[in-house]
Amino acid sequence: MATGTAPAGTTAGGALRGRDFRLLWTAETVSKTGTAVTTFALPLVALQTLGATTLMMGVLNAMIWLPWLLVGLQAGVWADRRNQRPLMIGCQIASALLIVSVPVLAWLGTLTMGYLLVIAFASGCSTVLFTAAYNAYVPFLVGRSELMAANSRLMGSEQAANIAGPGIGVLITQVFSAVLGLAVDAFSFVVSAVCLWSIRAREPSDRQGGGAERARTTFRADIWAAVRFVARDPYLRIITASSTTTNLLMAGIQALVVVFLVRDSGLSPWAVGATTVTISVGGMLGAFIAPKVTGRLGTARTLLTAPVTDCFLLLFPLAGHGPLLVVALAGTLVWATGIVVRNVTGGAFRQAYCPPEMRARAAMTMRFTFFGVWPLGSLLGGVLGSVLDVRTALFLLAGANVITDVWIFVGPIKRSRDLPTEFAKPPG
Structure with a gap:
């Protein structure tokens, strides 16, 4: 974003009151709530549907965290080289497709523990890449002067999602099944992607500076x-x-x-x-x-x-x-x-x-x-x-x-x- 230029969708009262920030806030809140449902539902699917052992439950949890170690640094380079909003939308769509495949296969009776581990790792990679892009996108959308207030609101809604998500997961699991909880999370990613797509602010192609020179550097050099x-x-x-x-x-x-x-x-x-x-x-x-x-x-x-x-x-x-x-x-x-x-x-x-x-x-x-x-x-x-x-x-x-x-x-x-x-x- 060029210096002194306000993103589209802001108001005279500041970016935090603008349409674009509200859409980003909504996208993040809905996505975090759905993810909190999955945090509760995914282990239950492994336990109740697949009869996972204690060891496999531990491996499943490890698969969720492993992407931070394996692709975390690379994700930062990828996000810095590209405009963040399209990257975030792609991550949300990918996450929706990955998560929804679990209830589909469960209903077809073909779900396996190996596939669930792959999905946990792949969706974790998508989350890591989304996080990298998201952290770089917030300053573009609100500007440096409003970063404290923006992060306060975004983190506040994240904590609220952490409370509501497991409760929603318990309700869905008790009334329906843990598998349906994953379908809810997949839908939340779709809603999040639509909100991000609706943001009007567009990052200039030269936002990062030195485009041609940066493009010639390797991932290792950037890391x-x-x-x-x-x-x-x-x-x-x-x-x-x-x-x-x-x-x-x-x-x-x-x-x-x-x-x-x-x-x-x-x-x-x-x-x-x-x-x-x-x-x-x-x-x-x-x-x-x-x-x-x-x-x-x-x-x-x-x-x-x-x-x-x-x-x-x-x-x-x-x-x-x-x-x-x-x-x-x-x-x-x-x-x-x-x-x-x-x-x-x-x-x-x-x-x-x-x-x-x-x-x-x-x-x-x-x-x-x-x-x-x-x-x-x-x-x-x-x-x-x-x-x-x-x-x-x-x-x-x-x-x-x-x-x-x-x-x-x-x-x-x-x-x-x-x-x-x-x-x-x-x-x-």
């Missing part, structure tokens, strides 16, 4: 340019390191939550659902208050609140019957709120700070690191829960998370009220 950019930048490097250690420890905690609440604490399975809902409610609250918090504290100082809100996660291992569960959920709520406030702040900063030609690649380079440690964190949690008792393991992981928040105090973030808003210069 390494993004890795160097993130690794050398004093802000992105620290944010990546902090988020990576957080994800490592959170994966360990997540691996232990169900066994801790149900087996060790003697609570019913509804406590697991209550924990999930609490995290999503905290996420909605965090998305809502993020612009207000950054306006009062400043964007840099908001990131420095990590140790304060992360301390509240130490209340979760106190979970037990009666008031102890309330205390644990209250601590989880504060922790989740803080996490999302910082995610909104960091996401808006990255989109404004990274040069347009580097946005998708930088975002996916960081996500490659974030999600790449998730399997290791799950293994860490399992080992600690086996060597120690589960409650002690949770205390150690939550405490380590507070300690590793020291990452955010390394470098220039601690010296400023606000993070920079000018484009960073990529390494030569």
